[in-house]
Amino acid sequence: MKCTNKRNLKAQGSPVFSRLKKILSRTAVICLLASLPAGALTGCGKEELPFAYNPDYEVSSYRVVNEVSSVVADSFADDLCVVIGDVGTENGAVDMSEATAAGLFDLNKNNVMYAKNVHERLQPASLTKIMTALVALKYGNPDDMITVTDEASITESGAVLCGLKPGDQLTLNQALHALLIHSANDAAAAIAVHIGGSIEGFAEMMNKEALAIGATNSHFVNPHGLTADNHYVTAYDLYLIFNEALKQDLINEIIHMTSYETVYMDKDGNSKSMSLKTTNQYLNGNFKAPEQVTIIGGKTGTTNAAGNCLILLSKDTSGNPYISVILRSKEKQILYTEMTELLNVIN
Template identity: 55%
Template sequence: MYAAGSTADKSATFAQDLCIVTEDTPGQDDKVTAEAAAVFDLTDKTVLFAKNPFERLYPASITKTMTALVALKYGNLSDEITVTKDAVITESGASLCGIKPGDKLTLEQLLYGLMLPSGNDAGAAIAVHIAGGVEPFARMMNDEALRIGATGTHFMNPHGLNNENHYTTAYDLYLIFNEAMKYPEFRKIVGTEKYSTTYHNEAGKPISVTWKDTNWYLTGERKMPEGLTALGGKTGTTQAAGSCLIMGSSDSSKREYITVVLKAPNHVGLYDNMTNILSKIVE
């Protein structure tokens, strides 16, 4: 027993609406070749499968889920943002939405550029707008992670480019994605296959773009298991992180689930792993 108001009491209250990994949580499946994977039933608050849920791994661009969460919590979608030189990303192979210093976009537009084409430049622009820079924004991300109980997580940037001190776990990503899904605008953005918009450059010239989501379940490049519908999610890929994906889905009864795969060997393997664990929902 513990006294009301004690640390244990607060922990129990905090956890009552969350899925908790227990000793009897299924975790063996030869078809799941990724380093970590998990299936969370948000209705019953149960964990249907969990492989290495607490192993610290690089999240790559799944990081942007937290970036979007912090932006939605502390910013306004209608905020007009002028892109600064801080948004210039020069790392080879980095995914970009193509914005340039001097461009003017709303926070809403930047969130689509962040989450659909996985724009690292959009992440940096959001960080500068919300916190004045990448480092103070990363501190906000870490504060938010602790607030929601993601204690195995530490962020160094808003986009997920590799850093040895930038890591999370499959379970923590569930906590982060679950919190983000409480925002209707987040659900709308991550559930969008293609987004077309117009913003203005430094000279006032209109720039029209169309950004496409990178989630193969949304684009139709992979089919969801029978009876499940993809609500949206976030991919992530770097050499160190491997291929990663977190997503929300629902069944025919509108029950919702969060599934995560970390460090799959390649894109095809990522979706093979994700389909395998999604199938555990309907098997």
């Protein structure tokens, strides 16, 4: 197609321009033509810019694709569970009265089996670390050698640590095990500085990745989930984040482990041992899942602001996968009791 500027396109009475005018203002047309991918509509090379994709918006890429070119575009959420409001069970068997938000998602059927306040912004506690692991593996390599910096010296009361000190050296693989099995906050900080150059730099990467996978109702300011202003997620966004993280084989492997032992080096080159146990009460045997459900793994999280939180990957007797999440349950015992009720919805 011959490259034609926008002014000539109108002057020539282009049928494309005429049809665009019916759904967009002239200003919107100009913005659209400037932001489409190279070769789109005009054939001119242009840099691609973000453009809303929503069938309900008066101006969006969905309407341009469908109304201008008469081509049905693939939905961004074509292979995802989508939910707007609450979804209950037929017999009302799930008692989620002690939790603020919860969801159960069938990954094979892309079906929301239960939803309560899944779009409410809440503190995620250590469920944050799922995004930390996802970003770390996207931009790093498991064999990367991390040198621990002062940012890993976390002094907050009650914060879970694995004992890292400034100058210690360990691989990203080792740090990810400490992060996801033991929920070590010092490991989270060490990973963040290694990958992002700083806590703030890594948080920016987390937010960029969240937007890329559709988790647009979340915002991160740190890699560990210790309480901070403007650090929040939703139960639905956590489903999106966990679903994306499960595409990483190493994350699938780690979340299933009940314990981990390794050796790393201190600043003087001396060996230091690390022995960790899972914080997941299903995996360590303190709580029992329903008979028809196998817990593959997940992530726990607890702070005063976030309450007790849990996200899980489970499978039914046929091997079909499910993601379940509960945010801000009042007590750990209640959290696991409610999660067991939620998992009972799986047939």
